[in-house]
Amino acid sequence: MTTIADQMHQTLADRLTPSHLEVLDESAAHAGHEGANGTGFGTHFRVRIASPFFTGRTRVAQHRLVYDALQEFIDQGVHALAIEVL
Structure with missing residues (x-):
């Protein structure tokens, strides 16, 4: 099973042909904050x-x-x- 981060990585790789790319899921650090939905979806x-x-x-x-x-x-x-542009 691919994660949302993996899917986002693939989409960015396909569309922007990056020379460097990292997609980090920081959702766990925001548990309980606005926008954290608790469904497991990043x-x-x-x-x-x-x-x-x-x-x-x-x-x-x-x-x-x-x-x-x-x-x-x-x-x-x-x-x-x-977004951090390198």
């Missing part, structure tokens, strides 16, 4: 990413590319997404 994630698609783009535009790629996960209940 809700809080950190993405560390470097991609050639980011070249020449502002930080906001870089983050938008990540958010756009992961929109289906946000629609399914991902509550928080921390």
Whole structure:
């Protein structure tokens, strides 16, 4: 069974061809906080990413590319997404 983090990793790999990519599920650290749903579905994630698609783009535009790629996960209940562009 693949985790949400694994699925997010694959989606980002397919869409942004990153040279570096980490997707970390930090949901356990947020248990009881706003957006933590207690269903086992990850809700809080950190993405560390470097991609050639980011070249020449502002930080906001870089983050938008990540958010756009992961929109289906946000629609399914991902509550928080921390993005670190490397």
